[in-house]
Amino acid sequence: MSAINLHGTAIVVGDRGVLVTGRSGAGKTTLALALADHFSRRGLFSRLVADDQLFVAAHAGRVVCTAPASIAGLVEVPGIGPHPLSSVTAAVIDLCICLVMPDAMRRFQEDAVETIAGCAVPALCLAERNVTAAVPAVAAKLGLAPFGPK
Numbered sequence: 001m002s003a004i005n006l007h008g009t010a011i012v013v014g015d016r017g018v019l020v021t022g023r024s025g026a027g028k029t030t031l032a033l034a035l036a037d038h039f040s041r042r043g044l045f046s047r048l049v050a051d052d053q054l055f056v057a058a059h060a061g062r063v064v065c066t067a068p069a070s071i072a073g074l075v076e077v078p079g080i081g082p083h084p085l086s087s088v089t090a091a092v093i094d095l096c097i098c099l100v101m102p103d104a105m106r107r108f109q110e111d112a113v114e115t116i117a118g119c120a121v122p123a124l125c126l127a128e129r130n131v132t133a134a135v136p137a138v139a140a141k142l143g144l145a146p147f148g149p150k
Helices: 028-040 131-142
Strands: 004-007 009-013 016-021 046-050 053-059 062-066 074-077 081-084 090-100 112-116 119-127
Touching: 009 028, 009 090, 016 028, 016 062, 016 131, 028 046, 028 074, 028 090, 028 131, 046 053, 046 062, 062 119, 090 112, 090 131, 119 131
Parallel strands: 016 090, 090 119
Antiparallel strands: 004 053, 009 016, 009 046, 053 062, 062 090, 074 081, 112 119
């Protein structure tokens, strides 16, 4: 299957790929930066894959994200603009975080799935622009410290 251009941000945390989607201004980049910082301070490998635009494609039933060459290794820092950041070239996505308006988020969510490039990806809907609540929710969903192995 050929790659699809998707509006989102992706990072790698340890051996897991995380895709963050949502409308413009929802806080995708801010959350991705906060997650990378949070987990790297706990000793996990954390790197940007791509910010704002991604190429997504199905490979062996899994979603793989890559950065368009024009923005590879750049992250849009709110209020400043594009800035270089350590990155990796691709990641298999294990979790899709869907940033939604706070009133659209259910307090307790059943196991949700988002279909991306024809593949089912575990999903978690979180309130946009709420990093404080999102970071522990993502850690819990991925089974990472303090909710899983350190």
